[in-house]
Amino acid sequence: MTETETKRSANFIRHIVAEDLSNNKNNGKVATRFPPEPNGYLHIGHAKSICLNFGIAEEYQGTCNLRFDDTNPSKEEQEYIDAIKEDVRWLGFDWGAKEYYASNYFDKFYDLAVALIKQGKAYVCELNADQVREYRGTLTEAGKNSPYRDRSIEENLRLFSTMKNGEQEEGSAVLRAKIDMASPNMNMRDPTIYRIRKISHHQTGDKWCIYPMYDFAHCISDALEGITHSLCTLEFADHRPLYDWYLDQLDVGHPQQIEFSRLSLQHTIVSKRKLKLLVDKGYVDGWSDPRMPTLSGLRRRGFTPASIREFCKRIGVTKVDNSIEMAMLESCIRDDLGDNAFRVMGVLKPIKLVIENFDNDKTETLNAPNHPQNEAMGTRPLPFTREIYIDQDDFREEANRKYKRLVLGGEVRLRYGYVIKCHEAKKDENGNIVELRCTYDPETLGKKPEGRKVRGVIHWVSATESIPAEVRLYGCLFSDTTPETAANFEDSISENSLTILKDCRLESSLVNAKLAQGYQFEREGYFCLDSKYSSPEKKVFNLTVALKDTWSKSAS
RNA sequence: UGGGCUGUCGCCAAGCGGUAAGGCACUAGGUUUUGAUCCUAGCAUGCGGAGGUUCGAAUCCUCCCAGCCCAGCCA
Numbered sequence: 357m358t359e360t361e362t363k364r365s366a367n368f369i370r371h372i373v374a375e376d377l378s379n380n381k382n383n384g385k386v387a388t389r390f391p392p393e394p395n396g397y398l399h400i401g402h403a404k405s406i407c408l409n410f411g412i413a414e415e416y417q418g419t420c421n422l423r424f425d426d427t428n429p430s431k432e433e434q435e436y437i438d439a440i441k442e443d444v445r446w447l448g449f450d451w452g453a454k455e456y457y458a459s460n461y462f463d464k465f466y467d468l469a470v471a472l473i474k475q476g477k478a479y480v481c482e483l484n485a486d487q488v489r490e491y492r493g494t495l496t497e498a499g500k501n502s503p504y505r506d507r508s509i510e511e512n513l514r515l516f517s518t519m520k521n522g523e524q525e526e527g528s529a530v531l532r533a534k535i536d537m538a539s540p541n542m543n544m545r546d547p548t549i550y551r552i553r554k555i556s557h558h559q560t561g562d563k564w565c566i567y568p569m570y571d572f573a574h575c576i577s578d579a580l581e582g583i584t585h586s587l588c589t590l591e592f593a594d595h596r597p598l599y600d601w602y603l604d605q606l607d608v609g610h611p612q613q614i615e616f617s618r619l620s621l622q623h624t625i626v627s628k629r630k631l632k633l634l635v636d637k638g639y640v641d642g643w644s645d646p647r648m649p650t651l652s653g654l655r656r657r658g659f660t661p662a663s664i665r666e667f668c669k670r671i672g673v674t675k676v677d678n679s680i681e682m683a684m685l686e687s688c689i690r691d692d693l694g695d696n697a698f699r700v701m702g703v704l705k706p707i708k709l710v711i712e713n714f715d716n717d718k719t720e721t722l723n724a725p726n727h728p729q730n731e732a733m734g735t736r737p738l739p740f741t742r743e744i745y746i747d748q749d750d751f752r753e754e755a756n757r758k759y760k761r762l763v764l765g766g767e768v769r770l771r772y773g774y775v776i777k778c779h780e781a782k783k784d785e786n787g788n789i790v791e792l793r794c795t796y797d798p799e800t801l802g803k804k805p806e807g808r809k810v811r812g813v814i815h816w817v818s819a820t821e822s823i824p825a826e827v828r829l830y831g832c833l834f835s836d837t838t839p840e841t842a843a844n845f846e847d848s849i850s851e852n853s854l855t856i857l858k859d860c861r862l863e864s865s866l867v868n869a870k871l872a873q874g875y876q877f878e879r880e881g882y883f884c885l886d887s888k889y890s891s892p893e894k895k896v897f898n899l900t901v902a903l904k905d906t907w908s909k910s911a912s
Numbered sequence: 913u914g915g916g917c918u919g920u921c922g923c924c925a926a927g928c929g930g931u932a933a934g935g936c937a938c939u940a941g942g943u944u945u946u947g948a949u950c951c952u953a954g955c956a957u958g959c960g961g962a963g964g965u966u967c968g969a970a971u972c973c974u975c976c977c978a979g980c981c982c983a984g985c986c987a
Contacts, residue, residue: 684924690949
C-alpha cells in the first residue's frame with residue numbers, strides 16, 4: 357500500500373481502533389460485524405458500511421461477522437438473505453465459515469430478559485400502542501409512568517411467560533425496560549424489549565411468538581459475538597445510551613458503539629423502504645434494474661466490485677452529513693474500465709455508407725488493438741467491406757472546422773482503417789439522409805495521408821460482417837439532486853431514464869462477448885452484456901457510463 | 913429555556929497549537945488514429961460568525977448562527 361492510499365483510508369474510526377490496539381484494549385483484538393436486516397437488497401450505502409467493517413478487520417488482522425439482524429419477521433424474507441450473501445461476496449469480502457443470525461440468540465435473549473425482570477428492571481406493560489405513545493410524553497415534556505410499572509417481579513415473570521406461550525393477544529402486552537420516563541432521550545423512556553407477533557420466522561419457524569426489539573437484540577448480539585467495535589450510522593447515536601444501559605445490566609461483555617454518517621448520493625435514493633416501493637410499484641425492473649443504486653443493479657449496469665470499493669475509499673468516513681456527486685462514482689468506474697475494458701466498435705444509430713471504389717465482393721481483414729495503451733491485451737481481426745455503418749451523429753452535410761467528423765466533401769479516418777471522403781448524401785422523400793457515398797484512399801492504412809489533414813477519426817462497423825444488437829442507455833432515475841428530501845419522491849422520478857436502441861450494429865468480435873466483462877465502444881462509452889435479457893440469439897448491452905465528453909459540453 | 917450530532921474550496925476530505933494535504937468537478941496548455949486516456953499548470957491570505965487566550969489558532973476558551981437526527985409494539 358502506498359503512502360497516499362494509507363492516508364486516504366485513514367478515518368476517525370480507524371484512529372480509534374488503532375488507539376485501542378496500542379492500549380491493548382480488548383486484548384489487542386479487533387472484531388467488527390456487518391449486520392443487515394434481510395428486508396431488502398443491499399445498496400451503495402451498504403457498500404460503505406461493508407468496506408468499513410470488513411476493511412478494518414482486514415487491516416488489523418481482526419474478524420468481521422456477517423450477521424442477519426432478523427428480529428422482525430414481518431418484513432424479512434429468505435430471498436433477501438440469499439441476495440445479501442451474493443452481493444457481499446461479489447463486492448469481494450469473505451465472512452468465513454459461518455454466517456450469524458440474531459435469531460440464533462433468541463433463547464439467550466429470552467433468558468436475559470428474564471434476568472432483567474428478576475433485577476426489577478423490566479416489566480410487562482399492558483398499555484396499548486396508542487396509550488404507550490401518550491404516556492411517552494413529547495420532546496419537550498417528560499412522560500409519565502405506566503400504571504403497570506410497579507408490578508411484582510413474580511407477576512412480571514408470570515405474565516412474560518404467558519406472552520412467550522402465546523396466551524396473550526398481539527398488541528395486548530409488551531415487555532419494557534424500567535429506565536426513566538423523564539429522560540430527555542426518548543429512547544430511555546422505558547423502551548420496549550419484546551413485542552408479541554404471532555407469525556412464523558424465516559429461520560425459527562413457529563417456535564416464537566414474541567420477538568425482541570432492535571435495541572435489546574443488537575447490543576447483546578454484538579456482545580455474544582465478542583465484537584469490539586460496533587459501527588453504525590449516525591441516527592443510532594441517540595440509541596447508544598440504551599445500548600450501554602442494557603449491557604451494563606447484563607454480564608455479557610460491552611462492545612463500543614461508534615457512529616458515522618450514512619452515504620447520500622445525488623440523484624438517487626438509498627432508503628430500502630423507498631427502493632422497495634420502486635420495485636413494488638413497477639417503476640423499475642426489479643431490485644437489479646441497472647438504474648437502481650443496489651449492488652445487484654450496479655453489477656448488472658457493469659460496475660465492478662473494485663470500482664465500488666474505490667468509491668468507498670474516496671468518499672471517506674466521517675460524521676458529517678454528505679451529498680456525494682454522481683461524478684465521483686462515475687470517475688471510479690471510468691478509471692477501472694479505462695484500464696480493463698476491451699476496446700471495440702459499435703454503431704448505436706447506424707447510417708449506411710458505401711465505399712464506391714472498394715470491391716463489392718471483397719472483405720479485407722484489418723487488425724485492431726484491444727487496448728491501444730496496453731499491448732498485452734492483444735488484437736482482434738476487424739472485417740472491412742464496401743458497405744459499412746457509421747453513426748448518424750458522425751455526419752453533417754456542412755459544419756465548421758470544429759466539427760471533427762465526416763462532412764460532405766470532407767475526409768475523415770475510419771478508426772483502425774482508411775481515410776474516406778464523402779461525395780454524396782442520399783435522402784429519402786422526407787429529406788432524411790439514408791445513405792452516404794464515399795471513396796477511400798488505399799494509401800492511408802496506418803499512414804497519414806500526404807499533403808492534407810483529415811478532420812478526425814470516427815468509428816464504424818462492416819454492414820455485412822457486423823451483428824445486430826439492442827443497446828440500453830440509462831440516465832438518472834431522479835432529476836432532483838436530492839430526491840430523498842423531496843416531499844413526495846415519486847414525483848421526481850425521471851420520465852426518460854431508459855432509452856432502448858433496437859437497431860444497433862456491433863463489430864463481429866462481440867459474438868463472443870462475456871458477461872461481467874467491460875467493453876468500451878470507442879468514442880461512446882463503456883458497455884456490458886445485460887445479464888437478464890441478453891441471449892446468444894439477441895445481444896443486449898447496457899451502458900455502464902459514457903466516456904467523458906468535453907465537446908458536447910462546450911457546444912451546449 | 914428537551915436531548916444528541918455536525919459545520920475546512922462547487923462535492924467529498926486530511927488536519928489534533930507552528931503558519932490550509934489529496935480526490936472528484938472545473939479552467940488553461942501539451943501528446944493522441946477514441947472530442948477518451950495520459951501529461952503539465954491553475955483552482956481556500958482562508959477553515960459557519962464574533963470575541964478572547966497565545967510569539968503563533970482551522971486546531972484552546974466564550975458567546976452566537978446554521979443544518980441533520982430522535983416522540984415504532986421498525987431497523
